[in-house]
Amino acid sequence: MAFKRIFGLVMDSVGAGAAPDSGKYGDQGADTLGHVGQFYEGNLQLPNLARLGLSNLHGTPIMGVPVNPDPHAYYGKMQEISAGKDSMDGHWEMMGLPVTKALSTFPNGFPQDLLDKLEAFSGRKIIGNRPESGTKIIAELGEQQMRTGDLIVYTSGDSVIQIAAHEDVIPLAELYKICDYARSLVNGPEYLVGRIIARPYVGPDAQHFTRTANRRDFTLEPTGETDLDRLQSAGVHVVGVGKINDIFSGHGIDEGYHNESNMDGMDHVDHVMAEDFEGFCFINLVDFDAMYGHRRNPQGFGQALMDFDRRLGTVLANLRDDDLLLITADHGNDPTYTGSDHTRELVPLLAYSPSFKQGGSLGIRSPFADFGATVLDNFNVTGNGRGHSFLADLN
Incomplete structure (x- = not known):
């Protein structure tokens, strides 16, 4: 039927x-x-x-x-x-x-040329740059990010670039703009990445950081x-x-x-x-x-x-x-x-x-x-x- x-x-x-x-x-x-x-x-x-x-x-x-x-x-x-x-x-x-065709993965972190372009576009320093659990890396680097306005950039075993920032430090619109630019860098042929993920979080300190529902995926x-x-x-x-x-x-x-x-x-x-x-x-x-x-x-x-x-x-x-x-x-x-x-x-x-x-x-x-x-x-x-x-x- x-x-x-x-x-x-x-x-x-x-x-x-x-x-x-x-x-x-x-x-x-x-x-x-x-x-x-x-x-x-x-x-x-x-x-x-x-x-x-x-x-x-x-x-x-x-x-x-x-x-x-x-x-x-x-x-x-x-x-x-x-x-x-x-x-x-x-x-x-x-x-x-x-x-x-297998997408690009980054088991040793992202290549410097990608990081240089992200830093130049955003005007912000990048910290992290390794495969890591999101909650773990935010707990480790989140307070530094709040003090400095840096971007926490990390990956996993999948074809992803994840960019985390505290919502009170980097407004969502700015974070999304940075992720959209990152998307433009990895559509091939050198790097072909499945997703750029905006990972905003909130909280006063490492013991209370939580990722919010304002996550956004910028997919290939x-x-x-x-x-x-x-x-x-x-x-x-x-x-x-x-x-x-x-x-x-x-x-x-x-x-x-x-x-x-x-x-x-x-x-x-x-x-x-x-x-x-x-x-x-x-x-x-x-x-x-x-x-x-x-x-x-x-x-x-x-x-x-x-x-x-x-x-x-x-x-x-x-x-x-x-x-x-x-x-x-x-x-x-x-x-x-x-x-x-x-x-x-x-x-x-x-x-x-x-x-x-x-x-x-x-x-x-x-x-x-x-x-x-x-x-x-x-x-x-x-x-x-x-x-x-x-x-x-x-x-």
């Missing part, structure tokens, strides 16, 4: 076990969902996700999340083919644009047409919730909402669900990743999952018979793993509509583009052949 509305919800970084090529990325044995369940020793309560079939897709049941003998949803996993494991790679691939412009562009060109209404607008640089999106948090994002989902439209709503909930995965905080990660599961109950209750809900992730970020970077994992795939008579297995889908191909298929929009629709498997 064709659905009037499709809601594609990305639980940012909620991986479902090491991908077959995880060794290439040094991520052998990573398992975000499985290890969070183990950390909670059976007390991870996700009743709505369990009913849909979350443990059914995982292979080994997640502690606290029982396998459902009669799952309400179709369930499976997706395997990425893109050269990286960043949010941009995952989302672009979902929308039919796999990233086939899509290098080709995506399924969002195809939908929009065909007259299908496209809504982006969370950092979707940033990831696609606004392309292919008719209506957008910025999230302050996961719960704020779910408020936006509730709002969009109350609208009468025909089209696709693409949602990213980033707290799992930004607040808990990178910070290697399994307790917070599990609590965020349980908070999401509670709000998911409202979404399930409000779905119409001609709605389809697709739940997935863009990569892993195992909060029990070493380091602080994303982990190369398979990601969950759950497909549910109140009209389904039963659920069942979708197996392992690859590439992620199967997700977008299914959305296109539903709205009779031609894709580029990178993915294979599973719409016919849903009944």
Whole structure:
């Protein structure tokens, strides 16, 4: 059947076990969902996700999340083919644009020529310049930044340049202008960087610094047409919730909402669900990743999952018979793993509509583009052949 509305919800970084090529990325044995369940020793309560079939897709049941003998949803996993494991790679691939060339990373910090240009443009000195956890480097250098007005510049294992500044010292408009300039420096051919991230923070001292919701991602412009562009060109209404607008640089999106948090994002989902439209709503909930995965905080990660599961109950209750809900992730970020970077994992795939008579297995889908191909298929929009629709498997 064709659905009037499709809601594609990305639980940012909620991986479902090491991908077959995880060794290439040094991520052998990573398992975000499985290890969070183990950390909670059976007390991870996700009743709505369990009913849909979350443990059914995982292979080994997640502690606290029982396998459902009669799952309400179709369930499976997706395997990425893109050269990286960043949010941009995952989302672009979902929308039919796999990233086939590895983006630039900076394991030893940024080259001096880039730093010189940033300092000349901003009129500010750069401090930091190394791969580091954002909360750690802000705690270490934040007070210096407040005294001097310097810019804290750092990276991670991903293709990112992150620029942090106290909101009372460098106004948001100035920080965004600096990040926009940095974006112009790394669009190739010498350096090709996925994201420039503005990381504003507040607080009186190192013991009280907190990063704010005024983060902004300056993402590499899509290098080709995506399924969002195809939908929009065909007259299908496209809504982006969370950092979707940033990831696609606004392309292919008719209506957008910025999230302050996961719960704020779910408020936006509730709002969009109350609208009468025909089209696709693409949602990213980033707290799992930004607040808990990178910070290697399994307790917070599990609590965020349980908070999401509670709000998911409202979404399930409000779905119409001609709605389809697709739940997935863009990569892993195992909060029990070493380091602080994303982990190369398979990601969950759950497909549910109140009209389904039963659920069942979708197996392992690859590439992620199967997700977008299914959305296109539903709205009779031609894709580029990178993915294979599973719409016919849903009944």
